[in-house]
Amino acid sequence: MKSLINRAIEEFLRATYGEDLVQSVADEEAVAVGRLAPLGAGFGTGALERAAFRLSKPLPEMFEDLGGWMTRIEPVRRLLRFSGRDFKDFLLRLEELPGRAHLVLPDLEVPRLQVEAEDQSVWLVMLEPDPVWQHLLVGLIRGMADDYGALCLISVEGLSIRIDIWDEQFFEGRIFSLQGAQLSGAVSS
Structure with missing residues (x-):
């Protein structure tokens, strides 16, 4: 591992x-x-x-960038996109992330998470505080907001991550299909 x-x-x-x-x-x-x-x-x-x-x-910024970079790795992106049909649904299902990660990498210790939602804000509370994971998650959330095409403000407040969603369809997100990558404009022989 x-x-x-x-x-x-x-x-x-x-x-x-x-x-x-x-x-x-x-x-x-x-x-x-x-x-x-x-x-x-x-x-x-x-x-x-x-x-x-x-x-x-700053080191926390490096961890955030690492989390954002991970969302550009297609197998990781696909695993994360299976978590929700839109950005808010993805956020509301982040409590399942430790279990999903365990299916793929059994030895990876992802802290338990609790999600609380109110109107257009979502709070992600780490039940097992870990500053490294907190900043990785901020990067993952930032990357997935881009993937879904959402406009949001992400802030760290103590042991929590607050996500204020301003527009879930601010721009066209990346295409996602359960069937995997699809070729467009492929040349047939």
Whole structure:
């Protein structure tokens, strides 16, 4: 499990910030442990901390960006899109996220969540506080708002994440089909 998470962090850094940053973070890890380590061996939350320091970026923002990046990975996006027909429905079903994640990655410990809704606001309360997960979830929610085409304001308030939905159809969201990716304009031979 740890190697899968480390690999995801490495790929996030590579896709978002480029190979030079990935290599410099790997080199710093090699110096820290006093030996050459294979690429990916030192990638974990420590790699995000080193990358955040190099980029002069707050670590919570790096976790949010990682969560947003994860929504662009098609299997993750599909798993999340199965959670609701529209953005608000998706939010209201986030309590199911730990169970869904457990089906795919049994060793992944996702904190239990409680969802509370009032009018156009949804509160996501972490029943097992974890600042890393809190910021990852903010990024996931931000990415899924874009995926659904929703306009919202997301804020962290203590142990809660507040989502104020202003317009669920602000722009056209990404196409989603239960049948998977569909080819458009395919050339037949």
